[in-house]
Amino acid sequence: MKQLELKYSFDALEPYIDALTMETHYSKHHKTYTDNLINAIVNNNQLQNRSIEDLLTNLDKLPKEVQATIRNNGGGYYNHNLFFDILSPNPSKNPSNDLLNQINKDFGSFENLKNELINAGLSQFGSGWAWLVKDENKNLKVIKTANQDTPLELGLSPILGIDVWEHGYYLKYKNLRKDYLVNIFEVIDWNKVEEYYNK
Numbered sequence: 001m002k003q004l005e006l007k008y009s010f011d012a013l014e015p016y017i018d019a020l021t022m023e024t025h026y027s028k029h030h031k032t033y034t035d036n037l038i039n040a041i042v043n044n045n046q047l048q049n050r051s052i053e054d055l056l057t058n059l060d061k062l063p064k065e066v067q068a069t070i071r072n073n074g075g076g077y078y079n080h081n082l083f084f085d086i087l088s089p090n091p092s093k094n095p096s097n098d099l100l101n102q103i104n105k106d107f108g109s110f111e112n113l114k115n116e117l118i119n120a121g122l123s124q125f126g127s128g129w130a131w132l133v134k135d136e137n138k139n140l141k142v143i144k145t146a147n148q149d150t151p152l153e154l155g156l157s158p159i160l161g162i163d164v165w166e167h168g169y170y171l172k173y174k175n176l177r178k179d180y181l182v183n184i185f186e187v188i189d190w191n192k193v194e195e196y197y198n199k
């Protein structure tokens with residue numbers, strides 16, 4: 001398990017995400033999730049040899065004593081790896097190809113999808129995530145989860161995750177979660193989302 005290496009500097013997503021938020025989010029919050037996950041499985045070869053996707057998909061079958069740690073910190077590790085990966089200072093701001101076709105089929109338009117994601121993030125009470133996920137037939141859906149819970153345990157693969165924990169926006173946006181949700185689309189790279197869709 002390894003924390004995703006950032007391909008951009010902490011201030012690269014300004015003004016949409018401020019440098020201090022990025023630095024704290026990546027170097028403190030995400031690092032802590034990663035360290036806690038590694039510590040939880042360091043003495044268990046069997047768990048270490050499994051992928052994070054496998055562990056999170058099969059949470060209920062894991063040994064009781066590591067279940068909560070893997071749900072919370074393994075979830076935090078996995079979710080943030082995806083989140084930081086799909087953000088870019090030079091994003092492709094519109095989906096294309098198969099992904100665009102599927103978005104039009106499942107949501108009617110890209111604009112509708114964006115609104116659904118914003119509403120999912122706004123209506124998530126407390127901490128959590130808004131997701132664009134694909135099912136096994138590559139159909140798309142917008143869902144939300146609480147805390148660091150992932151779509152994987154629901155049998156769904158996330159291709160885009162928007163962090164709505166206050167640690168992701170509060171320094172700049174304070175209580176205005178909607179402004180954060182609207183602005184984050186300025187730095188979401190749909191080429192990257194498409195890569196996850198095609199995986």
Ligand SMILES: [Fe+2]
Nearest residue numbers: 029163165168
């Ligand atoms: Fe976060």
